[in-house]
Amino acid sequence: MIDTYFIPLVKILFVLNATLIAVTYMVLLERKVIAWVQVRLGPMRVGPYGILQPIADAVKLILKEDITPARADKWVFTAAPILVMVPALITFAVIPFGPSVHLFGRDIPLYITDVNVGLLYIVSVASIGVYGIILGGWASNSKFPLLASLRASAQLISYEVAVTMTLVSLIMTAGSLSMVKIVESQFNAGLWFIFVQPVAFVLFFIGGLAETNRAPFDMAEAEQELTGGFHTEYSGMRFALFFLAEYANMIVVSAVATTLFLGGWLAPFPNVAWLNVLELIPSWMWFLMKTFAFLYVFLWVRATLPRYRYDQLMRLGWKVLIPIAIANVVVTGIVKVLF
Amino acid sequence: MTEEPKEPTAAGDKPASEAAAPAAPAAPTPAAPAAATPAAPKAAAPAAAAKPPAAPHDNKPAPPSGPTDPPPPAGAQIPACITALQAAVPGAVEHVSFYIGDWTMIVPATKLLEAGRFLREAPAAAFDFCSDVTASDWPSRAQRFDVIYCLYSTRLRHRVRLKVRAAEAEPVPSVSGIWPAANWLEREVYDLFGVNITGHPNLTRILMPDDWQGHPQRKDYPLEGPGELLMENPLDWLKLKQAREEAEIE
Amino acid sequence: MATEARQMFDTEELVINMGPQHPSTHGVLRVVLRLDGEKVVSSDVIIGYLHRGIEKLSENRNWTQIILLTDRMDYVAAATNNVGYCQTVEKLMQIEVPRRARYVRTALCELQRIASHCLWLGTHAMDIGAMTVFLYAFRERELILDLFEEYCGARLTYNSMRIGGLPLDIPVGWDKKVLEFCSIMAEKVDEYEELLTHNRIWLERTKGIGVITAEQAIAIGLSGPPLRGSGVTKDARKDEPYAAYDEMKFDVPIGTAGDTYDRYLVRLEEFRQSIRIIRQAIEGLPEGPIVGKVPRLIKPPAGETYHAIESPKGEIGYFIVSDGKSTNPYRFRVRPPSFCNLQALPQLIKGHMLADVVALIGSLDVVLGEVDR
Numbered sequence: 005m006i007d008t009y010f011i012p013l014v015k016i017l018f019v020l021n022a023t024l025i026a027v028t029y030m031v032l033l034e035r036k037v038i039a040w041v042q043v044r045l046g047p048m049r050v051g052p053y054g055i056l057q058p059i060a061d062a063v064k065l066i067l068k069e070d071i072t073p074a075r076a077d078k079w080v081f082t083a084a085p086i087l088v089m090v091p092a093l094i095t096f097a098v099i100p101f102g103p104s105v106h107l108f109g110r111d112i113p114l115y116i117t118d119v120n121v122g123l124l125y126i127v128s129v130a131s132i133g134v135y136g137i138i139l140g141g142w143a144s145n146s147k148f149p150l151l152a153s154l155r156a157s158a159q160l161i162s163y164e165v166a167v168t169m170t171l172v173s174l175i176m177t178a179g180s181l182s183m184v185k186i187v188e189s190q191f192n193a194g195l196w197f198i199f200v201q202p203v204a205f206v207l208f209f210i211g212g213l214a215e216t217n218r219a220p221f222d223m224a225e226a227e228q229e230l231t232g233g234f235h236t237e238y239s240g241m242r243f244a245l246f247f248l249a250e251y252a253n254m255i256v257v258s259a260v261a262t263t264l265f266l267g268g269w270l271a272p273f274p275n276v277a278w279l280n281v282l283e284l285i286p287s288w289m290w291f292l293m294k295t296f297a298f299l300y301v302f303l304w305v306r307a308t309l310p311r312y313r314y315d316q317l318m319r320l321g322w323k324v325l326i327p328i329a330i331a332n333v334v335v336t337g338i339v340k341v342l343f
Numbered sequence: 344m345t346e347e348p349k350e351p352t353a354a355g356d357k358p359a360s361e362a363a364a365p366a367a368p369a370a371p372t373p374a375a376p377a378a379a380t381p382a383a384p385k386a387a388a389p390a391a392a393a394k395p396p397a398a399p400h401d402n403k404p405a406p407p408s409g410p411t412d413p414p415p416p417a418g419a420q421i422p423a424c425i426t427a428l429q430a431a432v433p434g435a436v437e438h439v440s441f442y443i444g445d446w447t448m449i450v451p452a453t454k455l456l457e458a459g460r461f462l463r464e465a466p467a468a469a470f471d472f473c474s475d476v477t478a479s480d481w482p483s484r485a486q487r488f489d490v491i492y493c494l495y496s497t498r499l500r501h502r503v504r505l506k507v508r509a510a511e512a513e514p515v516p517s518v519s520g521i522w523p524a525a526n527w528l529e530r531e532v533y534d535l536f537g538v539n540i541t542g543h544p545n546l547t548r549i550l551m552p553d554d555w556q557g558h559p560q561r562k563d564y565p566l567e568g569p570g571e572l573l574m575e576n577p578l579d580w581l582k583l584k585q586a587r588e589e590a591e592i593e
Numbered sequence: 594m595a596t597e598a599r600q601m602f603d604t605e606e607l608v609i610n611m612g613p614q615h616p617s618t619h620g621v622l623r624v625v626l627r628l629d630g631e632k633v634v635s636s637d638v639i640i641g642y643l644h645r646g647i648e649k650l651s652e653n654r655n656w657t658q659i660i661l662l663t664d665r666m667d668y669v670a671a672a673t674n675n676v677g678y679c680q681t682v683e684k685l686m687q688i689e690v691p692r693r694a695r696y697v698r699t700a701l702c703e704l705q706r707i708a709s710h711c712l713w714l715g716t717h718a719m720d721i722g723a724m725t726v727f728l729y730a731f732r733e734r735e736l737i738l739d740l741f742e743e744y745c746g747a748r749l750t751y752n753s754m755r756i757g758g759l760p761l762d763i764p765v766g767w768d769k770k771v772l773e774f775c776s777i778m779a780e781k782v783d784e785y786e787e788l789l790t791h792n793r794i795w796l797e798r799t800k801g802i803g804v805i806t807a808e809q810a811i812a813i814g815l816s817g818p819p820l821r822g823s824g825v826t827k828d829a830r831k832d833e834p835y836a837a838y839d840e841m842k843f844d845v846p847i848g849t850a851g852d853t854y855d856r857y858l859v860r861l862e863e864f865r866q867s868i869r870i871i872r873q874a875i876e877g878l879p880e881g882p883i884v885g886k887v888p889r890l891i892k893p894p895a896g897e898t899y900h901a902i903e904s905p906k907g908e909i910g911y912f913i914v915s916d917g918k919s920t921n922p923y924r925f926r927v928r929p930p931s932f933c934n935l936q937a938l939p940q941l942i943k944g945h946m947l948a949d950v951v952a953l954i955g956s957l958d959v960v961l962g963e964v965d966r
């Protein structure tokens with residue numbers, strides 16, 4: 005009873021809270037990191053070094069006037085941000101933060117659940133997020149958001165193909181769709197998969213940037229073009245949900261990349277005995293550090309690179325990434341058969 | 344049209360001495376360029392100082408009746424582009440003027456297009472770059488507007504100015520067919536001066552709002568704007584505008 | 594509801610209005626675009642939102658007061674506007690400007706050119722998405738504005754020239770600071786190049802965008818870096834030297850392809866050439882008076898003239914008519930480079946995508962204060 009209901013509930017609450025706090029603090033982290041790259045300081049006023057800025061932002065957004073455009077479709081207008089946020093959050097159900105730990109006389113695995121089609125679950129749930137964007141643009145009942153949402157959804161769908169192809173080659177390498185088993189196979193192989201599948205890693209990273217609408221693929225939300233993209237008409241808490249969903253997606257992509265390519269909760273060189281001193285750092289700490297490294301690279305890329313034009317972005321997805329991904333699958337297959 | 348060159352001899356001594364006074368402080372300052380040129384403004388200044396008979400209490404000088412267009416000093420060589428134009432298009436050059444290193448030709452409006460085309464195509468001239476098209480308002484003159492075309496040659500690196508005199512509604516052909524750069528410049532001349540430019544592809548107001556009345560850069564247009572013509576209170580103006588629009592709908 | 598849905602997906606031309614308030618139109622510029630999908634079919638540029646009547650105001654101000662008005666036209670490059678005006682009046686009055694003043698004027702004009710190009714680079718890069726370059730370019734622009742503040746007390750609208758020379762001699766130690774700045778700037782230009790010039794995304798966004806041939810550019814009246822990017826060697830500093838440019842050694846960068854990338858490269862090289870000119874001007878600064886022999890009351894003799902100099906945006910020309918008697922000019926006309934460059938915009942953006950419109954407005958480097966006066 006406790007095992008089937010109570011412990012998963014505690015884990016869910018814990019992960020959900022941790023994720024939401026992480027997402028709000030991602031906002032601050034982005035502003036700070038980009039500011040430091042740009043020779044500025046970022047938010048400094050609210051709290052020491054601006055630490056309480058996200059709380060100020062949250063309070064502001066909650067207290068804002070709730071404006072719905074006059075001819076907008078009310079139910080869809082409200083549902084759209086939810087449809088973007090929820091898939092990002094429920095992905096965390098299958099992400100493994102660590103192996104089993106021994107607590108209170110029980111073996112508690114550091115993941116909410118281990119579905120044996122975990123990777124497939126993640127990819128499918130992420131696709132539902134696209135609906136939220138399309139509906140958001142549609143429900144606003146205005147020219148610019150509609151155009152922008154169509155562009156954003158086309159971009160997301162195209163890059164999903166590339167990312168999924170990449171994941172196929174990874175599944176072939178790992179031999180399983182379950183997230184926990186992928187990490188364990190990295191342990192068995194003694195190598196993080198980034199060394200085994202470098203091409204897949206690069207493709208996944210670029211695809212991840214495009215999937216989360218981050219620079220250099222953020223044409224859909226670039227202010228200079230269509231004044232705010234698909235969330236032009238949103239304000240207050242609904243806008244906050246869109247905004248936070250983008251960061252939640254970023255964290256999901258980073259977490260998935262960590263699990264698949266950087267060995268999840270494993271320390272570097274997990275099989276080498278004399279480096280076991282690295283095991284002093286708990287496994288979930290390793291996981292968080294690697295995820296954080298990924299997030300930092302996301303922010304770094306945003307501060308540095310110019311933005312792709314929409315047609316160049318689509319061309320990159322279809323004509324460059326997908327062929328390379330397919331080629332990667334073929335090569336992986338050949339290597340697997342021969343060795 | 345041909346008044347200016349003849350006036351210095353006909354105006355007499357009085358205007359000359361009056362005009363010489365303001366010119367004197369400027370003349371002694373060291374002048375690097377041609378020594379012949381200081382003579383030219385003094386000789387031509389009387390044209391600007393022509394005074395209509397003034398009432399006894401009115402001691403403000405009369406407004407100038409036109410620009411000085413001093414002829415080139417004796418012995419100065421007229422550049423090849425001007426002589427070529429004079430030869431190729433007869434009647435195009437009414438008057439040649441030279442002032443501090445710049446050559447200006449006064450061209451009648453009827454010959455403007457021919458002259459322009461020649462200047463752009465002739466190898467001696469090759470004026471392919473239209474630097475500026477602007478205008479001056481001399482209200483006391485019959486042909487009140489002076490439309491000025493500043494031309495430059497990117498190949499031969501020389502400049503010349505064309506001047507066309509036009510009365511209030513006299514048509515001036517558009518040179519935007521010859522130099523597309525003149526398109527917006529002529530729109531501005533029309534907008535701010537009201538010169539009647541014909542043959543322009545899109546002669547609409549460019550700097551002032553589309554429904555503005557009047558031409559602000561004219562000398563008889565007040566600096567502060569239309570004043571009482573614009574209501575004291577902006578709300579009244581809006582009401583008037585709405586009433587006008589409703590009347591149009593009906 | 595169904596008919597509304599069908600209407601929203603109709604494939605006819607979409608009319609989009611950019612501005613006058615828009616994050617990337619560099620001022621109050623309004624562009625009405627007719628789009629077929631994403632491609633621009635035709636466009637209409639509407640200006641006049643910043644028209645302040647400077648030309649008419651000048652007819653009511655005396656010759657020295659107009660220097661203040663000229664600052665406010667191209668407010669990004671105020672010193673060059675001042676120099677152009679003062680030189681036109683000096684031409685009318687036949688005043689000789691002493692050599693020291695000419696050298697300082699050259700140095701100030703070139704500092705102004707660097708400052709204006711810094712602003713251009715920052716905003717152009719930001720429009721294309723590289724936000725960081727904006728902050729870096731403005732960091733350097735701050736250094737220049739500090740130099741100007743030390744010289745004349747103002748950061749943006751300098752009023753730093755007088756007819757016949759300059760109002761003030763340079764402060765003690767200013768020339769050393771300028772030379773230090775030159776060394777700093779030389780490194781920073783390399784930094785900008787590293788960030789952008791060979792960046793694959795930058796190349797894709799700027800190569801082949803907004804191509805204009807040399808003949809088209811000359812015909813439409815482009816001047817300055819847009820004209821030189823198309824391969825035409827026209828630079829008033831070399832063709833009709835003014836101030837101390839005839840004594841300076843420098844090159845004028847000329848592009849070949851006439852696209853946005855070449856205009857970018859031309860301006861980037863102009864940074865380096867300006868640094869070179871400043872070094873020569875400051876190191877070779879002669880002693881002497883800072884202002885020439887100018888009468889107390891400035892009244893040029895009756896006559897008119899046109900004088901053009903090379904501002905960072907292009908050829909800025911002043912056409913001034915003096916009637917010889919009053920203390921105000923009879924007619925004051927500025928030939929604004931941004932106005933004439935902006936004319937080319939409809940031609941440049943035809944056939945390009947919406948995202949390129951913003952890149953092209955940035956590439957032409959327009960300042961609306963100058964366009965509308």
